Amino acid sequence: MTIKTRLAGGVASAALALGAAAPAMAEGELNLLTWEGYADPSFIAPFEEATGCTVSATYVGSNDDFAPRLAAGGGVFDLVSPSSDSTAPLITAGFVDPIDTSRLDRWDELYERFRTSEGINSDGQVYGVPYAWGAIAFMYKPDAFETPPRSLDALMDPALEGKVALWDDKSAIYVAARMNGDMDIYNLSDEQIAAAQETLGEMRSNVRKYWSSAGELVDLFASGEVVLSNTWAGYQSALLAEQGIEVVEFIPEENAEGWMDSWMVVSGTPNEDCAYQFLNMAISEAGQCGVASVNGYSVANPVAARECMTPEQFEALHQDDPAYLDSLLLWENLGPRLGAYTNAWNAVKSQ
Incomplete structure (x- = not known):
């Protein structure tokens, strides 16, 4: 239910x-x-x-x-x-x-x-x-994994070429920064942002789609095109459940944004x-x-x-x-750094 x-x-x-x-x-x-x-x-x-x-x-x-x-x-x-x-x-x-x-x-x-x-x-x-409020969790189709993913490293798994999705939002920089071990994700230096941009570029062959709406991600999972993505926790998984499609949400070892x-x-x-x-x-x-x-x-x-x-x-x-709320990396205003994050994300999408 x-x-x-x-x-x-x-x-x-x-x-x-x-x-x-x-x-x-x-x-x-x-x-x-x-x-x-x-x-x-x-x-x-x-x-x-x-x-x-x-x-x-x-x-x-x-x-x-x-x-x-x-x-x-x-x-x-x-x-x-x-x-x-x-x-x-x-x-x-x-x-x-x-x-x-x-x-x-x-x-x-x-x-x-x-x-x-x-x-x-x-x-x-x-x-x-x-x-x-909520979390930007990740979700996966359990029938696509022998071992359930627990780390963001799964996004780089060669076996998932063309099977990953990411939200079309500057928060992808937050994800890549955590993958690089840079956990102060709202205060990244220019060098750390560049490193996150590079990580996202290396991930590009695995990414089927940068999704921009709840329905778009639901359709990607429903069609089997995608088996792993970040998600608006509680929403898209419920929409998929209503279609009888099993997905599992999880908070990665590298934590999740709130x-x-x-x-x-x-x-x-x-x-x-x-x-x-x-x-x-x-x-x-x-x-x-x-x-x-x-x-x-x-x-x-x-x-x-x-x-x-x-x-x-x-x-x-x-x-x-x-x-639970305190455990999440609750989004913060980026102040004058907003442009640097946004420009890096736009550069990733243009590749």
Whole structure:
């Protein structure tokens, strides 16, 4: 039984609660620039009915997509949901506005580590509302391996020529750096970045595809083209399970990155009232069990999660396990080094 199935009851209850406690009708249109699953009808439709705010979504495949889309201007988007290593350029460029946390009924319930993250705090102001978190784990098809992979070294196995996939994202530099023994992955020197780029180049013959969406990776595994890849832990594996395809997730010996996504309000949005209604929904039971159900991710509000999950589900998603979160290499803002990482990754893809 998948997380999506197990949480269905919780999402339904949360949706009913949203309708029962509906705020005053705001009426407006919200355009989201976000990840797959973050605007799923299972929790968006009740929100629209309760508030009068209609929601449409454009999906990204990488954190590198947010800044260019906002830089294009035109007032297209109202809310965005980047990860914590990619928020600084949006804040610095003035693409997003500070959050008025007094307008968020359940702000204080969010994990303190996320509320105080440097990824959403700048110059004494808050710029993001933590939503979901998880690991960038790896997954494999067990019938393709006599011995289950445990190390990132498996990515270089000659027997896997053309059978590996990697996420089309600068985080591939983080993976290669760990393969090289450079564990301070968010503070790499120019030499270490160059070494990571070289490692990725050496791996190129094994890589069938740099995937850019959840569905693309699912299709690669379903067709048998790929047997090993990094993955948004809990999501693509659940989608494959629904097709009866067995995959196994694992945290490599070289550890895994952790991520946290936050909702940010685009500067100058004409739909601010709807935006704040959405933010309140996102960190309530409706939004928290909504994303947990659809994506299989852990969530930022453990109080809401405890209300709409069974104890078993709460534990499975590590909501009561700060040691698990602490064990991950949680993404950090790269600051002025962002360009070096991004340029190295683009150079790898152009080979």
